[in-house]
Amino acid sequence: MATASVLHPRPSSDSLRSLRSTTMNKSFLHSRLQKALPTKDKDIWANTQGSKPKALPARFADLKKTLVKAENYDAVQASWDRLLLALDKRALDLEKFGPGAVPIVNFTDIDETTRKFPPEIASKIREAGCCVVRNVVSREQALEWKSSLLSYVDRHPDIRRIPSLSEPQIYSTFWQKAQIEARTHPSVILAQVAMSQMYTASDETQVDLVEQAMYADRWRVRKPGSFGMFPTHLDNGSIERWEDEEYSQVFRKIWEGKWEEYDAWDMDHRAEAIVDMYGGPGSCSVFRSLQGWLSIDDNGPQCGTIQLLPDIKLSTAYVLLRPFFNDENTLDMDSTYFYGADPGQGQVVKEIWHPHLHLQNTVVSCPPAAPGDYVFWHCDMVHKVEEEHRGTNDSSVMYIPVVPLCGYNVANLVEQRKSFLAGVPPPDMPPENESEGVEKDHEDRGRPEDILSPQGRKLVGMDAFDENEAGTTAGQREIRQIANEALGF
Numbered sequence: 001m002a003t004a005s006v007l008h009p010r011p012s013s014d015s016l017r018s019l020r021s022t023t024m025n026k027s028f029l030h031s032r033l034q035k036a037l038p039t040k041d042k043d044i045w046a047n048t049q050g051s052k053p054k055a056l057p058a059r060f061a062d063l064k065k066t067l068v069k070a071e072n073y074d075a076v077q078a079s080w081d082r083l084l085l086a087l088d089k090r091a092l093d094l095e096k097f098g099p100g101a102v103p104i105v106n107f108t109d110i111d112e113t114t115r116k117f118p119p120e121i122a123s124k125i126r127e128a129g130c131c132v133v134r135n136v137v138s139r140e141q142a143l144e145w146k147s148s149l150l151s152y153v154d155r156h157p158d159i160r161r162i163p164s165l166s167e168p169q170i171y172s173t174f175w176q177k178a179q180i181e182a183r184t185h186p187s188v189i190l191a192q193v194a195m196s197q198m199y200t201a202s203d204e205t206q207v208d209l210v211e212q213a214m215y216a217d218r219w220r221v222r223k224p225g226s227f228g229m230f231p232t233h234l235d236n237g238s239i240e241r242w243e244d245e246e247y248s249q250v251f252r253k254i255w256e257g258k259w260e261e262y263d264a265w266d267m268d269h270r271a272e273a274i275v276d277m278y279g280g281p282g283s284c285s286v287f288r289s290l291q292g293w294l295s296i297d298d299n300g301p302q303c304g305t306i307q308l309l310p311d312i313k314l315s316t317a318y319v320l321l322r323p324f325f326n327d328e329n330t331l332d333m334d335s336t337y338f339y340g341a342d343p344g345q346g347q348v349v350k351e352i353w354h355p356h357l358h359l360q361n362t363v364v365s366c367p368p369a370a371p372g373d374y375v376f377w378h379c380d381m382v383h384k385v386e387e388e389h390r391g392t393n394d395s396s397v398m399y400i401p402v403v404p405l406c407g408y409n410v411a412n413l414v415e416q417r418k419s420f421l422a423g424v425p426p427p428d429m430p431p432e433n434e435s436e437g438v439e440k441d442h443e444d445r446g447r448p449e450d451i452l453s454p455q456g457r458k459l460v461g462m463d464a465f466d467e468n469e470a471g472t473t474a475g476q477r478e479i480r481q482i483a484n485e486a487l488g489f
């Protein structure tokens, strides 16, 4: 879940498209987006009231016709019929497996030379779209970070608590020493690189699956008995999956009626996709190829943890094709129902709108994740947070996503470094009001000297990326050069 609260408007779709021709333009464009003026507040999530979603404007019927071409209508109908059968079968499996459907792998499985998981482990992760990586840092280290985070907010009672001061679950600090240490810990970064390399990219694509950009997010300590804050949803944009021309190309096999051939881990069109065309409080201004949290407590099923739909291909094909079918499962190219993908709001999934996902059976709780374990999920994964916390232990995590270096994320890195050095919230998460505590006023906040590794210094934008590293692709070298230039190296 993005804890981001974005209050920036975006330029029109046409102006976004006209600026897409080069990565440098993309980087420039994103700087413009982040400097835009605040707009009116809106709901974070698409409205889930009613048996039908709200109809979008008529132009979205035209959009459907540009994605699914007339010559593919029969193939797409047949693919939908196959998909529903596959989902019925998969739902039975997932109901049986429960949390066991989420792969659990060991940090020590990562090959230190290639910084990849072995093929048999990687294929399990790719199929599910999520995993728990055990023992990325020690239990003692993770618990020490939790203790440090809590003592900081105890010292600074003006720090914003979400949803409320009396019943906090999420804390608005970004630059605590523990956060800087966790983000730049060499083992945390190695786990991220191994997950980033689940994706593949063509040599020419300007993306780096090894180097990353920081995205400072918040942290959570959820008390027993509290209620979950997040509905069933997808991160990484909503209507953009259909409306942004580049993003829609990710799903081209699905539009052609060949969802079985869809590769959720192909980075080529993702690296340049616009995931926040409209801004809005449900948007996140960076491309996170995987979301993740580092466990800093004994998290587990029934105890307020995350829930995931661990079949990335089937769930993505269904969510993407849903607007093209009516309730009788017949191709419908004229309606403008997008079922929870409203412009500018977080994309929601709902039982009555997505009946064939069998959400009650397929969305399973993440297996136990001890302090030091790291949970990752694909950027298109259907997920939520357990509504109830029936345990006796805090459910505590630090949100730390995988943010590959690409044109879309370069301007973000420049802004993140600026925010870090100034001790102010990153652009996505401005203070709610003037009385909210900001870390720049706290002498005990994190500093560059708290960065724990050379890789971490690059991730934070403090050191240049190596443009001449052996074994890198042309696309990697180009994006490193662009990043170095933007960072002033």
Ligand SMILES: [Fe+2]
Pocket: 001, 002, 233, 234, 235, 383
């Ligand atoms: Fe999410």
